[in-house]
Amino acid sequence: MTQSHLPEQMTAVFLEAYSGASGLQTGQRPVPQPGPKEVLVKVAASAINPSDLSFLQGRYGFKKPLPTIPGFEGSGTVVAVGKATGLMGRFLLGKRVACVTQQTGDGLWAEYTAVSLNYALPLLGAVGLEQGAMSVVNPLTAVALIELAQKAGHKTVLNTAGASALGLMLHRLGQQEGVEVVNIVRRAEQVAQLQQQGMRHVLNSSSATFDEALRDLCHQQKIRLAFDAIAGDMPGQLLAAMPNHSRVTVYGGLSQQAVKIDPTGLIFQDKSVNGFWLTPWVGQKNMLQSVLMWRRAQTLLLSALKTEVRARYPLAQAQQAVADYEATMSGGKVLLVMGE
Numbered sequence: 378m379t380q381s382h383l384p385e386q387m388t389a390v391f392l393e394a395y396s397g398a399s400g401l402q403t404g405q406r407p408v409p410q411p412g413p414k415e416v417l418v419k420v421a422a423s424a425i426n427p428s429d430l431s432f433l434q435g436r437y438g439f440k441k442p443l444p445t446i447p448g449f450e451g452s453g454t455v456v457a458v459g460k461a462t463g464l465m466g467r468f469l470l471g472k473r474v475a476c477v478t479q480q481t482g483d484g485l486w487a488e489y490t491a492v493s494l495n496y497a498l499p500l501l502g503a504v505g506l507e508q509g510a511m512s513v514v515n516p517l518t519a520v521a522l523i524e525l526a527q528k529a530g531h532k533t534v535l536n537t538a539g540a541s542a543l544g545l546m547l548h549r550l551g552q553q554e555g556v557e558v559v560n561i562v563r564r565a566e567q568v569a570q571l572q573q574q575g576m577r578h579v580l581n582s583s584s585a586t587f588d589e590a591l592r593d594l595c596h597q598q599k600i601r602l603a604f605d606a607i608a609g610d611m612p613g614q615l616l617a618a619m620p621n622h623s624r625v626t627v628y629g630g631l632s633q634q635a636v637k638i639d640p641t642g643l644i645f646q647d648k649s650v651n652g653f654w655l656t657p658w659v660g661q662k663n664m665l666q667s668v669l670m671w672r673r674a675q676t677l678l679l680s681a682l683k684t685e686v687r688a689r690y691p692l693a694q695a696q697q698a699v700a701d702y703e704a705t706m707s708g709g710k711v712l713l714v715m716g717e
């Protein structure tokens with residue numbers, strides 16, 4: 378079922394080698410047909426996230442056969458639906474949606490993409506397509522991490538890469554939910570920026586007194602949970618600073634380094650490390666929980682879960698867009714925009 382006449386060809390970005398931005402080429406290919414239980418989305422915008430950078434370098438949790446179209450998260454309008462999409466397909470036709478792509482098939486850095494019916498999430502009227510393009514990965518991760526903290530009874534938690542889009546969301550959502558987030562950044566100007574946004578405790582990991590200041594704070598405030606986006610030495614530093622019976626949950630690998638930890642704390646102080654990935658966390662929710670969570674996240678997209686946009690590029694400049702984002706990750710997202 379098609380809403381309107383579709384072109385035969387489209388512009389798309391292809392990853393031809395797992396070598397980062399240099400492996401990208403923009404070209405033409407036929408507009409895909411939605412398969413069974415899929416919808417065809419005319420893509421409006423797609424965010425570049427750290428997970429995309431990892432994927433382009435072949436360092437994500439999975440690889441796809443090349444060439445492939447990258448892009449895990451975006452938004453657009455449903456313009457056709459495949460077989461076996463039933464009532465839901467009819468409901469979605471013509472609707473604006475946020476969408477995410479998965480382990481198989483192509484991604485969202487294209488004018489059109491076919492996505493599973495389950496991964497086309499209708500947007501509320503108040504949510505624009507640009508916010509919609511950044512509405513799943515980080516917002517739901519913020520919801521998940523704050524929920525993990527609450528369920529385990531933590532009133533204060535640490536978070537690294539604190540000037541990231543997700544770090545800002547964690548702070549604002551935590552304020553609403555009664556969980557204080559102590560954000561850790563790596564540059565002095567980020568400390569000032571975050572303090573201006575109302576954060577009481579911001580620590581600079583590049584400061585000579587970082588380890589001591591972190592240890593004092595963790596012991597004064599009895600902080601026993603840390604969320605880490607960096608890996609490398611950072612989880613070990615966090616664990617060393619926190620009291621006995623503490624945990625670090627690693628959710629990102631921005632340093633591109635393996636986690637290094639002194640085993641003493643693990644053995645003698647009941648300290649531990651685990652990982653977090655949004656995909657299985659969402660998969661554990663039942664249908665009703667997922668619908669309610671998506672609705673709530675959307676109502677917060679213009680406040681606690683808002684993302685700033687720093688730059689916009691057309692598909693033809695995908696290489697520059699990725700290079701720009703890699704060079705400056707703080708201060709807002711870089712979007713690929715295809716138009717509505």
Ligand SMILES: NC(=O)c1ccc[n+]([C@@H]2O[C@H](COP(=O)([O-])OP(=O)(O)OC[C@H]3O[C@@H](n4cnc5c(N)ncnc54)[C@H](OP(=O)(O)O)[C@@H]3O)[C@@H](O)[C@H]2O)c1
Nearest residue numbers: 427538540541542543606628629631632653654655706707
């Ligand atoms: N596990 C999951 O399911 C999941 C889901 C969502 C997000 N994430 C992770 O969450 C993290 C934040 O994502 P985002 O989209 O919010 O990022 P973002 O807005 O692009 O910001 C990235 C931040 O990381 C900082 N950074 C980059 N490399 C760093 C390093 N080696 N050491 C310290 N800081 C570094 C940057 O600071 P500078 O300005 O100083 O470079 C920037 O503030 C990423 O690791 C991402 O993979 C994980």
